[in-house]
Amino acid sequence: MANVIVNRVIDFLKNFPPFSFLSAELLAQVAQEVDLVYYEKGEFLFQKGEPAKSYFFVVKEGAIKLTDHIEEKEETVEICDEGDVFGVLALLGKRPYILDAIADEPSLIIAVPVGIFEKVLEENNKVSLYFASGFASGQVVVRSGLSQTQKVRALFGGKANHYGLMLFSGQTSIQYSHPVIHCHTGNNIAEAVEKMSRGKVGSIIIVDENKHPRGIITDKDLRNRLIAQNLPYDTPVEKIMSHPVVTAGKDLEFSQVYLNMVKHRLHHLVFTEDGSADSPLLGIISDHDILLSQGNSPAVLIKALQESHDIHELAKLRNQAEGMLKYFLENELAIDFIAGILTEINDTLIRQAIAMARARHEANFPEVRDMQFCFLALGSEGRGEQLLRTDLDNAIVYEDVSEELKEKAQDYMHLLARDVMDILFACGFLSCPAEMMANNPRWCQPLSQWKDYFSQWIREPDPQSLMMATIFFDFRAVSGKQALAEALTQHVYEAISQGKLFLNFFAKNALLNPPPLGFFRNFMVEKSGKHAEKFDIKLRAMMPLADAARVLILSHQVVGINNTFKRYEKLAELEPQQAALYRDAGKAYEIFMRIRALEGLSTDSSGRFIQPDSLSKLQRQLLKNAFFPIDEIQKILKVRFQLDYFGN
């Protein structure tokens, strides 16, 4: 039976993973066998190269520093504090330690014998997953670990899946309806309708003799293209069917499929054997199927936004999106999916605002009303990763007009920009403190002026230019004439290839925010000011990764990928030798986005400043693990752009 002393150990361990996953009985067995060891500041627990001891460690009080020696230089890899588990190499067989462990302050350490824990590892798969995914400190298995980490998060999240989103969460295959109601080319409408009616469905697929989908007829088509046109019922189906059909492969992720449908405003998506239209029909999914399963769906929201022309209505809908975001986050949906949906919602809102502004002003500008312009999203919105309604960064580029129309064009564009901004502010977005917004005349300019801006930033990469570049280089066309944005991109690459040194400066700039690894205890927190003692996740974790991704993707001359995590995905593809690191960096970025968004929602803020204490142990460890790729990525920049030899 456990005595007071054992209970004391149990009471401590049970608060911390992996011990928190053990049954009371098993935990008591473990606690019974531990030793408590006291170390004075500066004492070594173990040293690099020493064979692994027969126990691993948990910090009970104090702090332990894990350090590495690289070329005679001591480098702190991690600081473990209360509840942190380290020295777990002992569990992985008798391999020598790869780091030094030194008491950073007087510390009481629990030494857990490996023997007892091996049994636990066998019996409890959560615990083995915990170790496998590199949650324990100083493991340096992080590279392959982050994707595993995400799995673990879902596992430990423990939130019951809500019915509404069962469709999404954890679903990897697609639940399309099959067998599909279909008829053949050459059938007539009466035959098709008879089948639809019997199958109680609102659509029918038309296939050819090979069962390849050729078109689709819906209730709406019957109404609009048959009855309204006064066509007879023996009209061949080909005559009124919609074609070609949009097809997808059966092995697509559900969320991907859904995102596709939302993006392309599809009502039906047809699945075929190999995903192409020239392949046998497998099934069909309709937006209706999805709507039925969830009242608060993005598709509904986007549709409502598209149909609304009232500023209050838009604001209300945009507020609703916030609730949906929370729902998505809590249900651990993939970040690229969440970001995709939110970006689409924001873009729709902007398009709607532009349409409203145009309707209001174009009558007063008959000479320039048809001129081309493009609304650009910048910064995080430009990267399509703005989850919360934080600062707006945007701009307008319009076509160059003749000298006499110049002023008119400018006035018209400014008015549009002003109105669009007002609508966005009303919808809860915040003004950019640096006024990098389209309603600032400086950022509402014709293409030629924009080209001059970019040329100047690239030609004279002083700190100011580089700061501008970090925001403006992520531009993305949201609405209007895409070609204007493409011309600008083209210009940027030409200018960069002429001013080669720019990328070196840009890379150096990306190193301005070192990774938060030198942190005391857990995180490098702000030293003073309003956010003292808080961790700035944007500055310390997200910006270094976003900046690095931008530089690297520019150096590869890749066009059209703005998402930081998608940029890393692309980089992994372009540089297979670094693929693992890039994938981890992308995963890390997603983790930061998620944590920041959750923090922002729960504190009704930008989520940028995080109180380390407010995070659960698991979240803190997750965050700490996610810091690792930052350092590695920055090393790549240093080497690739020779920044050590590159003066100021």
Add this chain to the structure above:
Amino acid sequence: MDWKALFGFASLPKPEFIKMYEKSLERKIPGSKPVSELGFLVLDTETTGLDTKRDHVLSYGAVQVNHNRIRVSTSRELYLRPKKRNREAIKVHGLVGERPFVSREQLIRSFLDDAQQKILVGHHVGFDLAMMERVGRSFGFRKVKNPALDTYDLAVRLDKGKFYDPRAVVSRDYSLDQLCDRFGIAADDRHTAAGDAFLTAQLLVKLLKIADKKGIRTYGDLMG
């Protein structure tokens, strides 16, 4: 003719565990042995009162420390059924409700088995040892002869040097509570024997580190 035996005056033959214990005392710990290699048995008792002649042990808690490690697997927490339930003590210690009680023989046996070759440690350890002797008396146990280390004395010595004047010490500053507070030891289980033994063990490992810095490195240095 053994007259004493004839008239029943002689004590019963000593139980084997007491003989074993006494035999273990023949082997002395060499003075040059490093402190880090010493074995300690840290103990505490809860009693019906402070009178070593009249009061009784209610419970006994202990844990071993060796190589500077507190060995949780050696922890003991034993409750003795009191002869007279002293209501006041029960109030102080909160020893109410059912406990897995052991006999006095089981208690003294556990203690003597663990104590072999150990330095006995406690906060005001002299009192606890006197009370343990009382538990063992009827089995023919007379005296605890292990070397004993009082964490009270050690704490004072580390502050004031080896030859301090006991009258100049404010004893309140060296109570277990005060010392735990000073050394950042979370004092949760006060007033249970095992809880106090655990706290004392944590105090011991910290004091030994300080002692080491002050040049107290061997058994001779520590006990001298």
